[in-house]
Amino acid sequence: MSRGTVFDIKQMAVFDGPGIRTTVFLKGCPLRCQWCHNPEGLESFPQLMVSHHACIRCGRCEAVCEHPDGCMNCFACVDVCPLQLRKIAGTVYTDEALAKILLKNQDILRMNGGGITFSGGEPLMQAGFVLDVIDRLEGMHTAIETSGYCKADIFQRVVNRLDFIMMDIKLIDPERHRHFTGVDNRLILENLERLKGTGKPFVIRVPLIPGVNDTEENLTATAKLLIDVESLQKVELLPYHQTAGAKYEMLGKEYSPEFDTAREVSAMQSCFESFGIPCTVL
């Protein structure tokens, strides 16, 4: 029995693998990508999220607050908000409890060639939990959306148990990778080689960030790692969208990426297609 922290369970995910799926968002991520659109997935502990937009300033949350100088994530204010604008991002489940929730819709998922997708955050940060949940999924199709940033043995162990992998390759240049994501890309690129070796069907995803990685040089370098890989289904380019910053304020954080968020990205599918790699823009 293990426990894991989940910040969302979304039914009817249509972009997260084959068929229609349920996607589990696991909390905690070793990367700090400047463009991260799920900032509540970064820390591994439960956090308070507040939607200020619809607030009517009734003052009930302030009345119960015992830490006015700095939120300690005690969540005393969550239940008193009349508009339910305060939420806890992060629920701790046992593997059994999460599997039970996911199995509830297995009929629908199986009818539609779908299954469960683990996303995040970085789901591999809770690899043991993910494996325990998979054990309880009664053979349902499983997939993962991962940065590929984790130790080799963990990566190998989890990939072996999954049916489908979606992995990000954000930047090839190690220095720029460190700069924009906070970590080195060596582990990621090594794990990519490992993934290619398993023969598991996979998709490579490139979030296209304006001025960061949407260059011909970076995309071509990415493509070169993927030539003639039979188990690669396609490359998906995910153009940056300005709404990525929407949730930072809810967490009391500031969104201040160095790149120009308003600039158009160049989605150069040809960088991949010229090597015979199927490439789509999502």
Added chain:
Amino acid sequence: MKMTEYISRLRDYFIVEQKHHEFRQPATDCRQMAKVWRQQKLSDLQRATKRLVWMLEQEKPVVLKDETIALLRTVPAIPEIFTEEEFEAIRKEHYIHERGKVCNVNPLYSQLIDVGFDRKKEQLRDLIADNELKQDTDAVEFLSCCLELLGTIEQFAERYREEARRVGNRTVAEAFAHIPQQPPRTFSEALQFFRLIHYCLWASFNYHNTVGRFDQYMFPYYDRDIKNGTLTHDSALELLEEFFISFNKDSDLYTGMQQGDNGQSMVLGGLDQNGKETYNELSDLCLQASLELKLIDPKINLRVNKKTPLSAYERGTHLTKQGLGFPQYANDDIVIKALKRWGYSDEDAHNYVVAACWEFIIPGAGMDLPNINGLSFPMAVTEMVGHLEEFDTFEDCLAAVKENIFQEAERLCGSVHNLYMEPAPFLSLMMLDCIENGKDISFGGRYNNFGLHGSGLSTAVDSLAAVKKYVYDDASVSKKELLKLLENNFAGNEELCTKLRFSSDKMGNDNDEVDEIAVKLLGWFADALDGKQNERGGIFRPGTGSAMYYVWQSENLMATPDGRKQGEEFACNYSPSLLARCDGPFSIIKSFTKPDLVRVCNGGPLTIELHDTLFRNDDSIRKVAMFVKTFIDLGGHQMQINAVNREKMLDAKKHPEKYRNLIVRVWGWSGYFVELDDVYQDQIIKRMELMM
């Protein structure tokens, strides 16, 4: 595929710029003619006849030089046949449904199109002679009125022919040289014939004139032209698109219960009596035409069943993506079974269509009034809550709610006495048995069943679930306390209101204990109407629609135990409450397929809003199609999906309370739209502008 240049030009002219409005004549006093007809001591039947005659005489033919399908309404207001005093007197004696006109039926257009007026007139003359022999003067009068109208319409068509010739439009001139006297020679003439009939129905003050199974009754004309090579796929599509535009030319003048509510429902596909799918090439062209035109009329309904291939749902989902709120899906497996259980013949049940909104009716055979009234489930609950202290167990509460439902059903059924509708002689020509029996359709048809909507189901279910949990199971709220809070609209205990509002024990979360209450409430609604007869010998059909009742019945209703405050609206139709935060679309369809829908199949769809990013590419559209198919395969009766678009988003900004479940997705990014900051809401709205 894209519209041709010709269609695009027509669309601009009629829809975007509405240039044809320049031909409209000034509106006249709608009661003016009634005074004249009263002085002439005309019967209601004669007045209804004179009304269409008057309308067509007032009309000034307008033919554009290059159009293929003509006819334009230029007279804005249709005369009433009674003076105000006369109508008040009728109201005192009779039950008047809506506006007192025959509406919301599906005429058999083919009864005129396939035969032509010449043969129909001949038939009428024979019938008149028969009835003269029998000295049935009522029948003679009725049949003579029908005959007079056919002659009037012929003269009207003749004036259109002259105008077409004058402006040099040979196509229209040649069509009207042949129809309506003779059956159409081509698909094009058949469409012009339909347009003429439909035009005359609206001009007769009949409304919610549904289109029905167009792909079936028009198929022979289409097929003949395709086979003899005079029509190609592309030319048929262009013709059909021009025809579809015609539904939108005068629609702002059409009578409805509210603006835009004109009920021009078209039904495509469906099983025949041998279990064979009838979806054909023409059905497909209709979907394509609708997809390209993006016009709100005709409103497309797709008949599906367990064997319907995913590809059919995919075609439908491409249309949903346009954000028009259709197609609406109806499940033959449930609907046909339900209709047969209610006494409709096997043949008629297989031929069902959708009325103006969702109700299931039979072409030509049904003079059903499927929306005669609505039962409020939440009211049955609040009445029980008023006596909460008398009930020792939750089962006692349920028994009281059941009793309330039975009483209210009894009252609603008993409220329809001495129904009166204005005669509709022209419409009667397309309703089965009317001319054979010499009786106007307003007296009734083969089926004369009345339908009752059941509104606010989810509010009632959630309220009962809350009573069970907080009053009986946990006993955390006393009966007295709850009653007082509801009476005071939660004043003094907003915390409890919040807790109730955002409880997860709501219909739509696939929670068996909660959904079981819905199963019971709908079952009792059906039980309460079982065996009840209306004054026309028909039955009462319970349904899951709400029409406008979800607004009317919620306006004055006190606060409910689900945390809903006084006056807050129920959800529309068969949907989760506006307060419910559901786990997701899977949970919703599971909850809403638990009740025995065969017993409550008057009509009323599960309505789901999906963000249109789910419709981004062919692959995701296929997956949305899978979702719809899943609802049908699980035994859902009817579904309507909204691909939520920019207009909706703007509305969501203004009225966030109505859009709590609206999810916005960008890649793996997801959140509730209403909770986003203004700046991000605006960005999403802006992005949609770019998408279109």
